[in-house]
Amino acid sequence: xxxxxxxxxxxxxxxxxxxxxxxxxxxxxxxxxxxxxxxxxxxxxxxxxxxxxxxxxxxxxxxxxxxxxxxxxxxxxxxxxxxxxxxxxxxxxxxxxxxxxxxxxxxxxxxxxxxxxxx
Amino acid sequence: xxxxxxxxxxxxxxxxxxxxxxxxxxxxxxxxxxxxxxxxxxxxxxxxxxxxxxxxxxxxxxxxxxxxxxxxxxxxxxxxxxxxxxxxxxxxxxxxxxxxxxxxxxxxxxxxxxxxxxxxxxxxxxxxxxxxxxxxxxxxxxxxxxxxxxxxxxxxxxxxxxxxxxxxxxxxxxxxxxxxxxxxxxxxxxxxxxxxxxxxxxxx
Numbered sequence: 001x002x003x004x005x006x007x008x009x010x011x012x013x014x015x016x017x018x019x020x021x022x023x024x025x026x027x028x029x030x031x032x033x034x035x036x037x038x039x040x041x042x043x044x045x046x047x048x049x050x051x052x053x054x055x056x057x058x059x060x061x062x063x064x065x066x067x068x069x070x071x072x073x074x075x076x077x078x079x080x081x082x083x084x085x086x087x088x089x090x091x092x093x094x095x096x097x098x099x100x101x102x103x104x105x106x107x108x109x110x111x112x113x114x115x116x117x118x119x
Numbered sequence: 120x121x122x123x124x125x126x127x128x129x130x131x132x133x134x135x136x137x138x139x140x141x142x143x144x145x146x147x148x149x150x151x152x153x154x155x156x157x158x159x160x161x162x163x164x165x166x167x168x169x170x171x172x173x174x175x176x177x178x179x180x181x182x183x184x185x186x187x188x189x190x191x192x193x194x195x196x197x198x199x200x201x202x203x204x205x206x207x208x209x210x211x212x213x214x215x216x217x218x219x220x221x222x223x224x225x226x227x228x229x230x231x232x233x234x235x236x237x238x239x240x241x242x243x244x245x246x247x248x249x250x251x252x253x254x255x256x257x258x259x260x261x262x263x264x265x266x267x268x269x270x271x272x273x274x275x276x277x278x279x280x281x282x283x284x285x286x287x288x289x290x291x292x293x294x295x296x297x298x299x300x301x302x303x304x305x306x307x308x309x310x311x312x313x314x315x316x317x318x319x320x321x322x323x
Contacts, residue, residue: 052200054236056270057300060322061144077270079236082202105145107169109200 044091048084048099049111053077061106068102069094082111091115142172142195142209143322149174151320156313157182157284170195176213180249183287187249189213189226204235217249224248236267239276257283262298273301280309280316 053059062084063075071093076085084103088094100110143149143166153160158181164174176189191213199206213226226247233240239262247254260280268274276298283291294316296309303323309316 051202052198052205054203054205054234056268056272056274057303057305057322058143059270060303061147064147065144079267079269105169107142107144107195107198 044088044094045116046086046088046091046094046099047114047116048086048103049082049113050084050103051082051109051111053079053082053084053108058107062103062108065102065106066099069098142166142170142193145169147322149320149322151318153316153318155316164191164193180286183250184219185249186218188216188218199233201235204233206233207231213247215247215249220250222249234262237264238262239264239278252287254286255283256285260296271302273299275299278307 050062053062056079059077059079062077066072066075066084066086069088071090072086072088074087076087077083078085086094086099096113099113103110142164145166145168147166148163149166149172150163151160152162159179160176162174162176164172166172172193174191174193176191178187178189179185180187191211193209193211196208196210198208207230209230209232211226211228211230213228215224215226216222217224224247226245228243228245230241230243232242240260242259243257245254245256245258258280260278262276262278264274264276266275276296278296278298280294280296281291282294283289292311292314294309294311294314296307296316298305298307300306303321305318305320307316307318
């Protein structure tokens with residue numbers, strides 16, 4: 001009976017977790033580039049390709065370290081594309097060195113940084 | 120005072136030799152609580168860099184009623200980066216204090232792990248001598264995730280853990296474990312018919 005309950009509990013938990021595991025909609029970009037048209041020229045975007053991101057719990061450090069810079073508005077992490085996408089009010093205040101240092105302090109390796117001009 | 124300074128220097132030097140999982144990110148804290156039939160463990164550490172952390176660990180061994188306190192130095196010896204995977208070598212050296220026989224003793228822990236978003240494997244070895252007997256523990260895990268988790272979704276893993284423990288007597292145990300984590304909180308539950316395993320960890 002105990003074994004059955006354990007097995008049942010595991011199946012129940014896994015089903016629940018599977019349902020919760022769908023990737024979140026990238027509402028960050030939607031908000032920045034579609035919904036808030038008047039604000040679009042106030043936001044700069046920086047895409048960083050990062051190597052080694054496999055664990056969401058460990059990668060929380062990336063978000064924590066980057067958001068210490070007040071010029072950064074939002075951060076979106078995409079494991080599938082190995083991407084850390086940064087939106088900031090003033091990209092001059094967010095240097096490549098700062099980004100590289102923050103991500104390396106979080107324990108990962110920066111491969112490339114691409115900056116996009118505001119429209 | 121001299122003895123205290125000497126103790127701290129030794130501890131810091133030990134930290135340079137080795138580490139275990141609790142290295143997070145520069146300036147990050149990690150705390151965890153683990154409960155099994157054999158022991159209860161409470162742990163807190165602080166990462167001074169992405170490669171080094173220091174912590175305090177309390178262990179209560181239920182079989183022998185021993186209470187142990189450790190000051191630990193953790194070191195990430197090597198991290199191998201891949202786009203979809205990561206592998207790590209950690210080492211931890213600790214200076215333990217046995218509350219019951221007021222004895223200081225060193226402890227060494229080595230760990231290797233490799234993971235992607237679908238599979239996980241690790242191997243670790245711990246050696247210490249908290250009493251007249253030598254404590255050795257070998258642990259290995261294999262894990263599988265039913266789906267690829269994302270940065271802000273719940274993660275689910277099913278693992279099987281093999282533990283070989285040699286302290287006064289030896290035993291080999293297999294434990295199926297469910298691991299979940301969401302953002303900075305991780306939890307693990309296991310049960311194998313005779314033993315339970317409960318582990319909670321938080322990064323902040």
